[in-house]
Amino acid sequence: MHVKTITTTPFSDQKPGTSGLRKAVSVFQQAHYLENFVLAVFDTLGNVSGKTLVIGGDGRYYNREAIQIIIKMAVAAGFGRLLVGKGGLLSTPAVSCVIRKHRAFGGLVLSASHNPGGPDGDFGIKYNIQNGGPAPEKVTEAIFQRSKALAKYRIAETPDVDLDRLGKSEAGSTAIEIIDPVADYADLMESLFDFAAIRKHIAAGFRVKFDAMHAITGPYAREILVNRLSAPQDCLLNATPLPDFGGGHPDPNLVHAKELVDMMFRADGPDFGAASDGDGDRNMIVGKQMFVTPSDSLAMIAANSTCAPGYSKGIRGIARSMPTSQAADVVAKKLGVPCFETPTGWKFFGNLMDADKVTLCGEESFGTGSDHVREKDGLWAVLFWLNILAVRRQSVADIVRGHWREYGRHYYTRHDYEEVEAEKATALINQLRSSLASLTGRRYGRFRIVLSDDFSYKDSVDGSESHQQGIRVIFEDSSRIVYRLSGTGTKGATLRVYLERFEADNSRHDQPTQAALKELIDIADDIAGIRRHTGRDQPDVIT
Ligand code: G16
Numbered sequence: 001m002h003v004k005t006i007t008t009t010p011f012s013d014q015k016p017g018t019s020g021l022r023k024a025v026s027v028f029q030q031a032h033y034l035e036n037f038v039l040a041v042f043d044t045l046g047n048v049s050g051k052t053l054v055i056g057g058d059g060r061y062y063n064r065e066a067i068q069i070i071i072k073m074a075v076a077a078g079f080g081r082l083l084v085g086k087g088g089l090l091s092t093p094a095v096s097c098v099i100r101k102h103r104a105f106g107g108l109v110l111s112a113s114h115n116p117g118g119p120d121g122d123f124g125i126k127y128n129i130q131n132g133g134p135a136p137e138k139v140t141e142a143i144f145q146r147s148k149a150l151a152k153y154r155i156a157e158t159p160d161v162d163l164d165r166l167g168k169s170e171a172g173s174t175a176i177e178i179i180d181p182v183a184d185y186a187d188l189m190e191s192l193f194d195f196a197a198i199r200k201h202i203a204a205g206f207r208v209k210f211d212a213m214h215a216i217t218g219p220y221a222r223e224i225l226v227n228r229l230s231a232p233q234d235c236l237l238n239a240t241p242l243p244d245f246g247g248g249h250p251d252p253n254l255v256h257a258k259e260l261v262d263m264m265f266r267a268d269g270p271d272f273g274a275a276s277d278g279d280g281d282r283n284m285i286v287g288k289q290m291f292v293t294p295s296d297s298l299a300m301i302a303a304n305s306t307c308a309p310g311y312s313k314g315i316r317g318i319a320r321s322m323p324t325s326q327a328a329d330v331v332a333k334k335l336g337v338p339c340f341e342t343p344t345g346w347k348f349f350g351n352l353m354d355a356d357k358v359t360l361c362g363e364e365s366f367g368t369g370s371d372h373v374r375e376k377d378g379l380w381a382v383l384f385w386l387n388i389l390a391v392r393r394q395s396v397a398d399i400v401r402g403h404w405r406e407y408g409r410h411y412y413t414r415h416d417y418e419e420v421e422a423e424k425a426t427a428l429i430n431q432l433r434s435s436l437a438s439l440t441g442r443r444y445g446r447f448r449i450v451l452s453d454d455f456s457y458k459d460s461v462d463g464s465e466s467h468q469q470g471i472r473v474i475f476e477d478s479s480r481i482v483y484r485l486s487g488t489g490t491k492g493a494t495l496r497v498y499l500e501r502f503e504a505d506n507s508r509h510d511q512p513t514q515a516a517l518k519e520l521i522d523i524a525d526d527i528a529g530i531r532r533h534t535g536r537d538q539p540d541v542i543t
Contacts, residue, residue, distance in 0.1 A: 001172040002157045003076045008032040014040065014147035016140040018345045018487030020126025022112045025062050028123045035155065038070055040147035041108070041127045042077045044139065048105065050080035054098050054128075056090020056181060057110025058216040058279040059241040060117035064088045066110050066125070068160045075156040075174045079105075082174060085181035088163050089241065091216045091280030093380065094185040096132035096373035101184050105130055111216075111279035114251035115490065118244030122490050133350035133374025137466060140347075182223045189224055189380065192310030192372055193387045199229050201390035210382065211237040211260040211275035214246035220280065220379055229386075250277050252284035252366055252378070253543045254291065265289050272389060272396060276378030281346075282366040283378035285385055287396020293412050295325035298362030300403050301384050302331045305360065307391040308384055310372065315359035319352050321345070322455050322470055323482045323498040324364040325410040334407070343457050343469035344484065350374050351461035364414060364498065366543075401509070408504040411516040415539035416486075417495040417530065425485055425493035428533040432471050432483060435527075439473060444523045447475045455482075473527060478502050481524045495534065497524050514542070 011030075014021055014037050021037055028034050042048060053074055057063040067088045074082055083098060088110075090098065095107045112124035127135045127143070135143070158171040161178070168177045202208060208231050212218040218239035225231045237260060238246065249256045252275035264273040264286040273286040285292040292300070302318055305311040318332045319340040332339035340358060342348035346369075349361040353371040362368040367376035368384075385396070392399060417425075439452040451474040457466045470484035479501040486494035499520045503509060514521070525531055 003154050004157055005152050005154050007152050008036055008150055010148050010150050015144040020124050022122055022124035022490055024490055025123045034066055035153050036150050038073050039153040040143045043146050044142045049078040051105035052081040053079045054083045054095055054104045054107030056085030056095055057088055059089050061119055061243040062123050063110050071161055072156045075171045076154040079174055082176045083179050086166055086178050089181045093281055093373050093375045093377035096375040097185045097188050099132040113279050114277040116249050131354055131374050134347040136347050182220050186223045189383055193308050193383045197390040198386045202231050207270040208235045209270045209273045211257055212239045213250040214238045214242045215250040215278045216241055217276040217280040252277050252282050255541050257284055274382040280378050281376040283381040284366055290397035290400055294366045295327050295364050295412050298368050299327035299331045302360050304388045308387045317358035319349050319358045319361045321363040325412040325500045327410040330407045343466050346376050351459055355461045404509045405506050409509045411501045411513055413499050413513050413517055414543050415497040416541040417534050417536050418540040419492040420495055420534045422493045424533050425495050432528050450474055450476050
């Protein structure tokens with residue numbers, strides 16, 4: 001086998017964001033762009049000789065071409081074994097599962113998550129480490145530094161691998177195995193949840209709809225919901241993965257999963273609805289006429305965790321990202337387990353899970369998961385809810401309202417201002433930062449600010465520190481406004497404003513969310529000058 005050495009020059013923009021490198025497809029299609037990043041990853045890993053690498057993606061446009069390039073570079077780098085999902089497909093949680101189960105050295109996930117796909121959409125690549133989780137910041141930073149100093153890369157001159165045929169082949173000293181992308185993951189799910197109880201509940205007439213949004217979870221949902229849980233075929237919506245996600249935006253929220261949400265709010269709608277994103281790590285849970293916020297979902301899963309056999313002994317702790325609502329904290333307190341607050345990004349949960357400090361993790365950005373893998377996991381959350389519903393035999397709305405009665409309700413919303421000019425967004429954040437000291441003590445109507453800061457985090461396991469992770473304004477009654485710039489967008493800047501208010505009074509739990517948060521929404525603009533800086537009257541996306 002011949003290995004070619006190709007001369008290249010560095011790109012200056014290969015700094016991974018919240019979750020890997022995400023760019024427009026056209027950026028990745030530039031000569032040497034993908035190759036440079038892959039080499040930066042391999043060089044950062046050091047000696048990979050004989051080691052196992054997992055490769056798979058969400059099937060978006062450019063997935064197959066990228067996988068062929070990565071296979072050839074991995075062969076040239078001397079990896080001993082490559083495990084590649086059939087068709088080039090592997091959901092993000094499935095990559096994590098396969099890395100752990102097959103004791104791989106790491107994995108490359110090809111996805112831009114919930115960002116649109118197709119020739120004019122986005123592509124992305126992310127490296128996951130041996131524990132199955134996203135590379136921590138010190139690794140992504142090292143990859144970025146390496147990307148700035150590349151002069152040549154090596155690529156094996158081997159024929160393309162047939163991605164559509166299960167089985168083994170060899171190239172040089174590398175064994176290449178095309179694996180079933182679904183089997184290991186589905187088995188893991190079956191080991192955690194009471195499939196017999198869920199099957200019985202569905203057979204008794206409980207109606208489920210799952211929207212795969214033409215992204216990766218279609219085949220997973222078919223195997224698990226239809227084949228193993230005997231749900232009817234028509235419980236699946238948009239279940240065929242398409243390179244452009246059918247022209248849609250594979251982000252499971254009230255705006256982009258509208259078809260499902262409308263169905264769930266009809267009087268004769270199904271009992272349970274859920275959706276997942278491009279790469280299968282996000283989830284949205286909707287009951288009949290009841291949307292469950294991701295923050296509430298984490299709290300409710302925690303409060304009911306012993307319903308599922310895999311968690312019957314209880315949980316060790318919970319972690320949530322800072323902007324996520326404090327609903328989980330209240331449950332953790334009652335359970336007598338710790339609750340950790342981390343910066344945004346699943347990578348911050350890995351150490352806590354590895355050190356057995358937490359079992360459940362969650363983020364407001366439609367991410368929930370546990371220590372069964374090291375990624376957030378869309379279908380896992382769906383199955384957890386189905387397990388809870390099969391055991392409790394109540395509607396989603398009854399469980400949600402009962403939870404609020406017991407723990408109080410954390411009204412919560414996120415307002416996104418997308419594609420804001422980067423300078424304007426930066427000016428807004430800089431001005432907020434410089435006003436932090438003067439905010440504390442200030443009063444806005446009935447709300448008095450008791451703390452305002454730029455969130456910093458020190459990892460309790462390895463001591464690493466992360467600064468400037470979002471501006472928090474905390475009020476006397478525990479209400480919060482948080483401002484951050486997204487680390488996953490590819491066009492301009494996305495300003496995220498997170499708003500939260502706790503309501504203990506049960507007679508006030510049925511207000512529309514935006515109305516319940518109206519005063520805080522106005523205060524958020526007063527404090528940060530959102531309209532003035534962005535020129536926008538209202539957010540583009542409200543979740
Ligand atoms: C990624 C990260 C999540 C993060 C989300 C939003 O999710 O894995 O931890 O919460 O982005 O990040 P940001 O607010 O910076 O855009 P995904 O599903 O896109 O991989």
